[in-house]
Amino acid sequence: MNAIEMKGLTFSYGGTRVLNGVDLTVPQGGFAALTGDNGAGKSTLIRILLGELSLTGETGSFQMLGKDIRQFGDWKEVGYVPQNGMDAYKDFPASVEEIIQANLYSQIGLFRFAGKKEKEKVTEALCEVGMEPYRKRLIGKLSGGQQQRVLLARALVNRPHLLILDEPTTGVDEKNTEEFYRLIKNFNRDDHMTVFMVTHDRKRLAGLADTIFRLENGVMRQITIPGEAGFDGDI
Ligand SMILES: Nc1ncnc2c1ncn2[C@@H]1O[C@H](COP(=O)(O)OP(=O)(O)OP(=O)(O)O)[C@@H](O)[C@H]1O
Structure with missing residues (x-):
């Protein structure tokens, strides 16, 4: 089964076409990176992956973890790490622990406090990213790198099959x-x-991703990995 399988997918904002028949396959367990110029449609693609944009009226198909995206409902299976939000969190009145717990609400329920099991899941996720000692700190008081590790723990706490960054x-x-x-x-x-990661960080992609895609003029192009035969320096 593929984690992501798009075939000929289109997407428009109003009358403006942004994705023009995207083919994208990421096998389960794969590590794919996506690059592309500013305005190429990378964030739009991510919003589609997260189910935030409606595909009504669009053509093409999109299966995520084996299900048509229009019927997909198991969002616990999908973890998401957004762009660094230093400024967004500057005065945010929540602790590291609370940020991560909030992602467990479908299990905790809105009107119940986190129990022992949920606390353990939070601890485990924080330990995995080396941020357990910071669990009581306010998120806005951490460095950018530390905040990103907390957001990674938040994505990991549900043990997702697909991680989008x-x-x-x-x-x-x-x-x-x-x-x-x-x-x-x-x-x-x-x-x-x-893993499906949007990045401009070209120099680190070798040894990290096993497939690199580039979004260009609304279509997806697969790129040879740096260091492999055929690499033309174009990421
Ligand atoms: N909500 C929106 N309504 C209308 N047009 C939009 C909307 N969001 C994005 N666009 C347009 O769609 C195109 C793709 O934008 P998108 O943000 O997906 O690109 P991107 O590749 O993520 O760019 P960047 O690298 O700058 O973040 C751009 O022309 C943008 O202006």
């Missing part, structure tokens, strides 16, 4: 970017978690 290390320093990618690679390799 949108330029996760923008504004994060070299050392923390390396560490962040190492974590993602480990989850991909050890837990067979499928």
Whole structure:
């Protein structure tokens, strides 16, 4: 089964076509990276993957984890790490622990406090990204790299099969970017978690992703990995 399988998918905002027949296949357990110029439609594609944009009136097909996206309902299976939101979190009055717990609400229920089982899941996710000692801190008081690791823990707490990341290390320093990618690679390799990541970080893609796509003029092009025969330097 493929984690993502799009065939000839179109998408328009009003009358303006952004995706012009996208073919995209990411096998389960794969690590795919997506690049493309500003305005190419990468965020639009991510919003489609997250079920945020309606495909009514569009053509083509899109199956996610074996289900037609129009019928897909198991969102616990899909983890999402957004772009670095330093400014967005600056005065956000929530602790690290609360941010992660909030992603467990479908299990906790809105009118119940997190129990022992849920607390354990939060602890496990925080330990995996090395942020357990920070669980009581306000998210806005952490560095950009630390915030991204918390958002990764938030995505991981439901043990998703598919992890989607949108330029996760923008504004994060070299050392923390390396560490962040190492974590993602480990989850991909050890837990067979499928990864789909939008990135402009060309130099790090070799050794990380097993497939690189580039979105250009509304269509998807697969690119040879740097270091492999046929690589033309164009990412
Ligand atoms: N809500 C919207 N309504 C109308 N047009 C939109 C909307 N969101 C994006 N667009 C347009 O769709 C096109 C693709 O935008 P999108 O944000 O998906 O590109 P992107 O590849 O993510 O760009 P960037 O790298 O700058 O983030 C752009 O021309 C953009 O102006």
